[in-house]
Amino acid sequence: MADPAKKTVFSGIRPTGPAHLGNFAGAMRNWLALQDKYNCFYSIVTWHALSSEYQNSKVIKGYTYEMALDLLSIGLDPARCVIFVQSEVKEHAELHLLLSMVTPLPWVERVPTFKDMQKEMADKDLNTYGYLGYPVLQTADILLYKGEIVPVGEDQAAHLELAREICRRFNRLIGEVFPEPQMLLTETPRLAGTDGRKMSKSFGNAIYLKDAPETIRAKIATMVTDTRRQRRSDPGEPADCPVFTLHAAFVEKPRREELARGCRTAGIGCLECKGVVIERLLELLGSYWEKRAEFEKKPSRIWEILDEGNRRARRVAEATMEDVRAALGF
Ligand code: TRP
Ligand code: SF4
Numbered sequence: 001m002a003d004p005a006k007k008t009v010f011s012g013i014r015p016t017g018p019a020h021l022g023n024f025a026g027a028m029r030n031w032l033a034l035q036d037k038y039n040c041f042y043s044i045v046t047w048h049a050l051s052s053e054y055q056n057s058k059v060i061k062g063y064t065y066e067m068a069l070d071l072l073s074i075g076l077d078p079a080r081c082v083i084f085v086q087s088e089v090k091e092h093a094e095l096h097l098l099l100s101m102v103t104p105l106p107w108v109e110r111v112p113t114f115k116d117m118q119k120e121m122a123d124k125d126l127n128t129y130g131y132l133g134y135p136v137l138q139t140a141d142i143l144l145y146k147g148e149i150v151p152v153g154e155d156q157a158a159h160l161e162l163a164r165e166i167c168r169r170f171n172r173l174i175g176e177v178f179p180e181p182q183m184l185l186t187e188t189p190r191l192a193g194t195d196g197r198k199m200s201k202s203f204g205n206a207i208y209l210k211d212a213p214e215t216i217r218a219k220i221a222t223m224v225t226d227t228r229r230q231r232r233s234d235p236g237e238p239a240d241c242p243v244f245t246l247h248a249a250f251v252e253k254p255r256r257e258e259l260a261r262g263c264r265t266a267g268i269g270c271l272e273c274k275g276v277v278i279e280r281l282l283e284l285l286g287s288y289w290e291k292r293a294e295f296e297k298k299p300s301r302i303w304e305i306l307d308e309g310n311r312r313a314r315r316v317a318e319a320t321m322e323d324v325r326a327a328l329g330f
Contacts, residue, residue, distance in 0.1 A: 002039045002316075009038040010147030010181070012045040012086065012138065015063035019070040020206035021281075022199040025249040026188035030151050032075055040081035041145045041313060044068060044306075047087050047137060051130045052121060068302050070209055073292040084309035086141065091317035095140035096133065098324065102169050103136055111135050111158050139163040143170075143178045144317045150181050153188030175327030177320075189249045192242030196224045210292065213282050220246070220278050225270045226263070235266040243270070246277045250284060 013027050034040055044067050049060050064085055071083060086092050108114070109132070118126045138159050142150055150160060160183040167178050190198060193205025200206060207219050223243050226236035238244040238260040247256050259276060262268035295301055 006037070006039045007148045008145055009034050009040040009149045009151060009184075010043070010142045010145050011041075011151050012043040012048065012141050013067060013071075014049045015044050015046060015060055015067040016049065017059075017063050017201055018066045018208050018210050020199055020201065020208050021246070021249070022191040022193075022206070023070075024074065024209055025191055026153055027151075027186070028071065028074055030186040031071075031081075034151060035076060035081040038149060041147065041316075042071065042076065042081055042083050043086045043141060043313070044071075044084070045086045045138075045141065047092065048134060050087075051128070051134050051137075052117070052124055052126060054128075054130070055124070064306075065299075065302055068306055069292065069295055072295060072302065072305065073288045074209070075287065075291070078305045078309060082309050082312045083305065084313040085306055088306075088310040089144075089313045089317050091144055091314070091321050092137070092140055094321060095144050095324065096137045098328070099136050099140050099143070099166055099170065100133060102173055103166055107162060107165065108132050108136060111162055113155075113158060135159040135162045136166065139166045142181050143167060144320050145313070146179055146320060147181050148179050149184050151184040151186045153186055155188070157183065157185075174324075177323050177327050190245065191249060192245045194219050194223045194242075196242040209285060209288055213285075213289075216281055216285075217278055220274050220281075221271075223274070225274075229263075229266075229270060232269045233266050236263045236270075238263050243274055243277065246281075247273075250280050251277055 011027065011031060013023075019028060031040070031042055044064050046060050046064055049063070050057055053060060068083065072078070076083060113135070114132060117131075135158075139162065141147075142163055150163075152160060160181070164180055167180050171178060171180075193199035193203055194207070195203065195205045197203050197205060207216060211219070220243065225243050226238070226241040228234055228240070229236040238247070241263070244260070244263075247259060251259070255276065259268065259273050263273060
C-alpha cells in the first residue's frame with residue numbers, strides 16, 4: 001500500500017468542529033494536492049485539541065467526526081492516504097514522553113505560541129504542563145511516521161523548527177532513528193468572516209463548508225465591504241474589503257484583477273463583485289456537498305474509515321517504536 005519510492009508526508013489538524021472556508025483555504029485544500037505524490041498521513045489531533053479544551057473534553061469526539069466527514073467530503077481518499085485519529089494510536093503518547101526526556105526546558109519555553117496563545121485564549125487556562133508540551137507532542141506525531149515533509153502554514157514555523165531540533169538531538173544522543181522533517185510552507189490566506197474580523201468559529205462569523213448554498217449566498221450578500229463604497233458610484237479599495245479576502249483565496253487571478261479594477265473605478269457594484277465569489281464557491285463546493293450527502297446516509301461509514309486508518313497508522317507507529325526502543329537499549 002505504502003509506496004517506498006514516495007516520501008512520507010505528515011500533517012495534523014485539530015478537531016474544532018465543522019470546517020469553515022478559512023480551514024479549507026489553509027490546511028485542508030493543500031492536503032488534497034499531496035495525496036498522490038507522497039505517502040500521506042493525516043491525523044485528527046484529538047490530544048492537541050484536549051490541551052486547550054480540557055475543560056470541555058466531551059465535544060472532541062463529535063468534532064472528530066465532523067472533521068473526518070469534512071476531510072472525506074472535500075475529496076481526501078482513504079485508498080490514497082491514511083486518515084486517522086491521534087488518540088487511537090497510543091504510540092503518540094509513548095514517543096511524546098520519550099522525546100520530552102531529551103527536550104531542554106528552555107527550548108519549549110521560548111516557543112512564541114506558548115505565551116501568544118495564552119493571551120489569545122485568555123478565557124482558558126493554558127498555563128499547563130500539557131500545553132507547554134504541545135509542540136513536543138507535535139514532534140512525536142511527525143517522527144512516529146518518519147515524516148519527511150510537513151505541509152503547514154506560517155503560524156506553525158516555530159513548531160517545525162523545534163521539531164527539527166528535537167529530531168537532531170534524539171538522533172545524536174540516542175541513535176539515528178528519524179529523518180529530519182522538512183517544512184513545506186503552504187499558502188494560508190487570512191480570510192475575513194462576515195463581520196470583517198478574522199474568520200473564526202468563536203467569532204460566529206464563519207462560512208462553513210457544510211452551509212447550504214442559500215446560506216452561503218445570504219452570508220456573503222450581507223457581508224461588510226470597504227466602507228468607502230457607501231454608494232454605487234463611490235470607488236473602493238479591495239485591499240480594505242473583507243469580501244475580497246474570499247476573492248483572493250478562491251477566484252483566479254485574471255478575473256480577480258479585473259474585479260479589483262472595477263472596484264477602484266466604481267465600474268462594478270459590490271453586488272456584482274460578491275456574485276462572482278459566490279458562484280465560484282458554489283461551483284467549488286458542489287462535489288463536497290454531493291459526497292457529504294452520500295456519507296450522511298450512512299454515518300457509521302465515517303467511523304469505519306477512521307478505524308481502518310487507525311489500524312494502518314498503528315502498524316507504522318509500532319514499527320517505529322521498535323526502532324526507538326532498540327536505539328534506547330530497552
Ligand atoms: N499544531 C498544528 C496546528 O495547530 C496541528 C498539528 C498537530 C500538526 N500535530 C501536527 C501539524 C503535526 C503538522 C504536523 O495547525
Ligand atoms: Fe469589496 Fe468588491 Fe465591493 Fe470592492 S466591489 S468593496 S472588493 S465587494
